[in-house]
Amino acid sequence: MLTTQQKKVQDFIRAFIQRHGHSPSLREIGEGVDIQSRGAVHRHVQTLIDRGVLKRARSGWRTLQLVDPEEMSTSLPLLGKIAAGRPIEAIPGHDEINIAEMLLGEDRYVLQVEGDSMIDAGILDADLVVIQRTDTADDGEIVVALIDDEEATLKRLFHLSGRRIKLVAENRNLAPLIYPADRVRIQGVLTGQLRTYR
């Protein structure tokens, strides 16, 4: 549990964020709970972070966040695994899954897939795919590739010897394509996929 001082600091931070919409600086916290030393305030804040009550959104100023609020809005309960012929089996250690956190991220965007060229990878016509912007990818990853600065395509990528690149459609009816590396520009790699029914 938290000490009374730690709780005071936590309460002050919550109130400050509530009122100002952004987190207080250490000096402001100090003024709020009547501590002169920024060092002491820092130690309190650090303990709260260690206890998991607070977190820093990133390094920098005024980046403190309360952990508990939020979270709820983008989560769903994760009941467990379903397999044909067995009862639903709980997954130990997980009971909530944050949908947004799984798919969102810096420099990501969404594309709608048209066609069946990735059908064997479980990506169907009209599915949405989440792409992470990057210009490099490892062998075997599914990438958005731009060919001759003109055609865009979603394919599994392999580097071949002799500065050539193989782009594989995951569809047994389509043959792999091989290009010299300088005709292919990688625009992003596949990081997520989603579909809605009904």
Place this chain on the structure above:
Amino acid sequence: MLTTQQKKVQDFIRAFIQRHGHSPSLREIGEGVDIQSRGAVHRHVQTLIDRGVLKRARSGWRTLQLVDPEEMSTSLPLLGKIAAGRPIEAIPGHDEINIAEMLLGEDRYVLQVEGDSMIDAGILDADLVVIQRTDTADDGEIVVALIDDEEATLKRLFHLSGRRIKLVAENRNLAPLIYPADRVRIQGVLTGQLRTYR
């Protein structure tokens, strides 16, 4: 979280748009928050854009827009459709997609699929499926069904004559199962599916 200065800039822009109906120029922002340097103002604006608080409607002058705080946290840009052999094609009318909104909802939960029984429906082993809790479903919908109050399974459902129910695995190697209706309890229907890579 924004710094005080960034917040000042944001507030000024909001007020300016409110009053004038269009966004301010960098110089006007500078005058508003008392910064001489257009470069400095530009840096503030750029950070606000990076943080997702602002966006540019298009390139050009006075094209800043405030992002709806609701959508901010769970949206990704929707660039368009991708099909093999063509440039990425923009989808008119859509430029953002709210991931959370698509998948979340009352009485929904997530299951992790084990096995390949739905592979022809593009649902692979280890995929996550979002299930809407309900005890009825229409023909052709994919449901979580409980058989004899014991086995759980994810199958496509059809009602047959004579109070019988057909459960179809979307896998050409597995035959459909037919049960009397009283041995099958529907627990929910599939409303979403997602997968992450990397």
Place this chain on the structure above:
DNA sequence: TTGAAAGTTCTCAAAAAGTTCACTACTATT
């Protein structure tokens, strides 16, 4: 086509905020 207005990129120096540390003091437990 052209020029002014607007946006972008850069470097520099300074200010503001966060971090670490040594020292001290109070309290509760052993």
Place this chain on the structure above:
DNA sequence: AATAGTAGTGAACTTTTTGAGAACTTTCAA
């Protein structure tokens, strides 16, 4: 009395943010 845990102070240090100004590119309308 010794020990450990919690606190506060103040100084030194590092990192991040900031504003200024100059040079450059893009946009837009005459």
